[in-house]
Amino acid sequence: MFEKGRIDIREPLTEKEILQLRNYTDLKVIQFYENLDPGIFTLLNDLVFSIRNDIALRAFGFYFADLTCDLSFLNRLPNLTHLQIDCCHHVKNLEALATLPGLKRLKLGVLNLDSFEILNNIPDTLEALCLGETRSRKPDLVCLERFSELRELFIEKHTRHIEVISRLTNLEKLSLSRISTTNVEFLQPLQKLWHLAVILGGISDLSALKGMTNIKDLELIQIRGLRDISFVSSLTGLQYLFLQNLLHIESLPPFDHLHKLKTLVLQNMKGLKDISSLASALGLEEFRQASVLHLDPYDYLPLLSNPSVKTVAVGFSSKHKHDVFQKLAEEYGKN
Structure with a gap:
């Protein structure tokens, strides 16, 4: 099924059908919600991702306790640059992430993940990273420091060593979702940051953003306890402002x-x-x-x-x- 730039794949899938995928100019995501024959991924690598590095591969929908996404197929995808693993409760063979030499964009949303140590083994040339919510509070963001070329970052609920973000000086787009910290002083060194979204969570003090003239797009959405947005007046580079559900303003x-x-x-x-x-x-x-x-x-x-x-x-x-x-x-x- 092809809809809005996405296509669902499932078995059986022929070489001819896979070859046709690369001709869909509007195709942005190839996705699947059940474990597939490994040979399919070899064909995707050779026939699609070798030509179309703008297409992401997405594994999603392994919701139930008896469904585990097996990531061993990743070692068949050396040409893959954009990977999304989300809406998953369980995965196995996560270490296969380290077999993607050209990985540039990664979305990792595995609810039962209890560590981000795998990020120490993927290419440090990563440009975009999304870390979804986990049940465990153990995942530590300290591993982010090695991604000096990171341009885009989305974090949901993770705060352990969140101050490491201050060292990602090439960061251009940042989304903090359901984050609760006392302030956002760790954002001040980010002189290339032009898009910032703060979504839900309890960051009630955003005054550290004052004077960050590099910010062009700002989104503040349903932030619990936020009562003061006077800092916005000092964002002289601002071009787009979105405010939603800020009940105390x-x-x-x-x-x-x-x-x-x-x-x-x-x-x-x-x-x-x-x-x-x-x-x-x-x-x-x-x-x-x-x-x-x-x-x-x-x-x-x-x-x-x-x-x-x-x-x-x-x-x-x-x-x-x-x-x-x-x-x-x-x-x-x-x-």
């Missing part, structure tokens, strides 16, 4: 110095009562907000009167408020 920060900010998206900001600072966002072109609770259409006049704003979309629960806002938007010439 009652007002938007000043935007006077954020001349590069083009897009602002708000979702389910139930505590938000003051958006008057939108008048000073003189580079803003697009504003979108969903699930408006405490604000009325006329509260958006600072936004609508902002001459740089071209596109606005605001979702009110009331049809009357929606109609009033649409009329105001038309009067101010906004799309």
